[in-house]
Amino acid sequence: MAQVVVIGAGVGGLAAAARLAAAGHEVTVCEQSPAVGGKLGWYERDGYGFDTGPSLLTMPHVFEDLFAATGGPPGQDELELRRLDPIAAYRFADGTVLAAHADEEAFLAELDARLGAPAGADWRRLAARAARVFDAAERPFLASPVRAAGLGRLAWAAPGDIPAVAPWRSLRGLGQSMVRDPRLRLMLDRYATYSGSDPRRAPAALVSVLHAERRFGGWYVPGGLRRLGAAIDARARRCGARVLTGTRVRAVTCTPGGRVDGVRLADGIRLPADVVVANVDAAALYGGMLPTGLGRAGRRRLRRANRSMSGFVLLLALARRPPGSTRALAHHTVMFPADYDAEFDAVFTGRLPTDPAIYLHTPDDPACAPPDGEAWFVLVNAAPHLPSAGEAGLDWDRPGLADGYARHVLDLLAARGFDVRDRLRWYETITPADLERRTGAPGGAIYGTASHGARSAFLRPPNATAVRGLFHVGGSAHPGGGLPLVVLSAAIVADLVGPA
């Protein structure tokens, strides 16, 4: 039995804690903030409740596997997953609206009906390619640790899969070669943002995200996605893990021989450990939490990668529209701008996009709004918070910036047919700077590093670090961000540590 300290109670940290405790280790989780869940946050006020981070759950089998491996499925009253249909409504600048039906044939028919043939046939070919890439990546990449030996080559793909994975091609390039309708290309481009990346630089392999969403569906957790975090937290505790909130770790400590031997808390107390699992962002871990000299390789690797995008979140507490006048709104709505590239240009050079894509999460869930209200979560891509000049970021704490941009986004919503200004009771903003303060992610970068270039997968920090006994779990580590991937990273870490 090893003494394990997990730094951070994000979904990845909690899932690793549950697995390691179930495997017989003595596990302590140290979370700096008063609540668990990390980016999977929740905000409530005046009868309104909002998921402040993730709103779409994909690959539910990954969570089922976690619960199965740690004691069995959670009770229906503890965690319910509801399949969404449609998964989202897409709205384009030319006025086209289409529903991404969960059923593939219905979706393809919708594409032909709204965009005109051969949109459905093109998408079918693209979906087949996405399935091929996903299958090629699933076991050797998504479910396995990457090792330094893989650097510089596409180590996970079997030679026969290389033409499908097309490491020389960008996601944008793949779209241009496979689908004709520009609106389909926008839909494909958007999957790059699931890893905080620019589709023009993201590898074509990210087409696998399309498959993950279409094949396994989009899901919601009634009561809010925060209940998923609560269920994993409860599972970790039931397996014997100790979860300490309000407990910030300042440093990982090592023996003179360079092996991990514990962590030092912000108040100076030292917790001994045989194994440390860091669920903090890689930039924070390698930027100052390791003894001098030990984080050098990790820092070098991160310097070669771009920081991922962040997000600007607007929580809108609205009065409900009078019966009969309610405009039908899907659970998720994506509004594309006329010029998507201008948005990526702005975000990756530290500017505010003037006409960004807008993502709405408007759950019809009594847990999220009072009977006479509606809770809208609005998300736009944003440059990270980097107040110092010279880097591609913004000072999101500049007085007036967040409120000014919030009003701009409300005006844009109005211009795109969703004028809610007359029924707005109040709003809250969550800027990249707020995200940094709440979750410790430097700059509020949601996914650590962006996936730019064929080698980006190998620039992402590995789960087994170069420091003996130190493991890394979560969205900034392999295999990447998003709820299912961080839970996969926890399974990889638990395997690397092994049973007690």
Ligand SMILES: Cc1cc2nc3c(=O)[nH]c(=O)nc-3n(C[C@H](O)[C@H](O)[C@H](O)COP(=O)(O)OP(=O)(O)OC[C@H]3O[C@@H](n4cnc5c(N)ncnc54)[C@H](O)[C@@H]3O)c2cc1C
């Ligand atoms: C606005 C937004 C929308 C998103 N939408 C989706 C979506 O729809 N679907 C999806 O799948 N994913 C989405 N994501 C991404 C998803 O939320 C993340 O990939 C995932 O939650 C990250 O989990 P993690 O394990 O990396 O930990 P994190 O959530 O990053 O948590 C890390 C934890 O470590 C703690 N910590 C940091 N430093 C210390 C320290 N020194 N000591 C102690 N504790 C520390 C933090 O407080 C935090 O609780 C979204 C994220 C955001 C922000």
